[in-house]
Amino acid sequence: MSTTAIVVIVVVVLLIIGFVALMASRWQHHKLRNRFGPEYDHVLNASDNNRKAAEQELAARQHRHDSYQLRPLSDDARQRFEADWTHVQEEFVDAPGEAVADADRLITAMLAERGYPTQGFEEQAADLSVEHAHVVDAYRKAHTVTSTSDETDDLRRALRSEEHTSELQSHH
Numbered sequence: 001m002s003t004t005a006i007v008v009i010v011v012v013v014l015l016i017i018g019f020v021a022l023m024a025s026r027w028q029h030h031k032l033r034n035r036f037g038p039e040y041d042h043v044l045n046a047s048d049n050n051r052k053a054a055e056q057e058l059a060a061r062q063h064r065h066d067s068y069q070l071r072p073l074s075d076d077a078r079q080r081f082e083a084d085w086t087h088v089q090e091e092f093v094d095a096p097g098e099a100v101a102d103a104d105r106l107i108t109a110m111l112a113e114r115g116y117p118t119q120g121f122e123e124q125a126a127d128l129s130v131e132h133a134h135v136v137d138a139y140r141k142a143h144t145v146t147s148t149s150d151e152t153d154d155l156r157r158a159l160r161s162e163e164h165t166s167e168l169q170s171h172h
Contacts (some may be wrong), residue, residue, distance in 0.1 A: 032058045039133040065130035070115040081110050104146045107139070 032055055033040045040058065047053040073081065084106050092099035112118045116127055121143055129136045 028055065028059075035062075035133065036129060037133040039129040039136055042137065061126050062130050065127055068115055068117070068127070073110070073113060077110075077113050081106065081113075100142070100146050104143055 029051070036043070036058055040054070043057050044051065044054040047057065085103075088099050088103045088106060091102065108118050108124070111124065111128070116124065118124055125136050125140055125143075128139065
């Protein structure tokens with residue numbers, strides 16, 4: 001076989017390998033974007049638009065999440081959380097700031113009951129983004145308002161945002 005033929009074969013093989021690698025990268029990109037939805041953009045922005053770093057972060061979240069022993073709430077726990085949530089909503093009329101803070105604590109307690117670690121808010125939000133990417137943005141905003149605002153309208157929006165986390169009760 002001539003040197004030219006060998007070079008052509010090597011170039012073709014390298015092109016095929018490059019194409020396969022590119023397609024695998026695009027597949028991973030689309031898979032993560034579809035799974036994480038708006039959270040993909042949040043992580044991408046937080047990583048200064050470094051797609052590789054953002055995708056590594058999201059893959060690490062998924063790997064960490066897969067190691068948790070998550071469980072659905074028991075019927076008793078679900079009823080208790082629903083009653084506590086009703087109390088939080090009623091409390092809002094007289095003490096909006098306390099109600100929103102109580103809602104935040106209630107969500108953390110519910111997550112702990114489901115088996116999520118709850119040691120830090122950002123890690124908690126990151127863990128939630130694996131299965132609940134569409135509610136994490138609202139949860140972050142509500143949590144921020146809890147600690148930064150005492151305006152009733154802001155607190156009302158925060159409480160309504162945290163209301164969307166009710167799906168966390170049964171998802172597994």
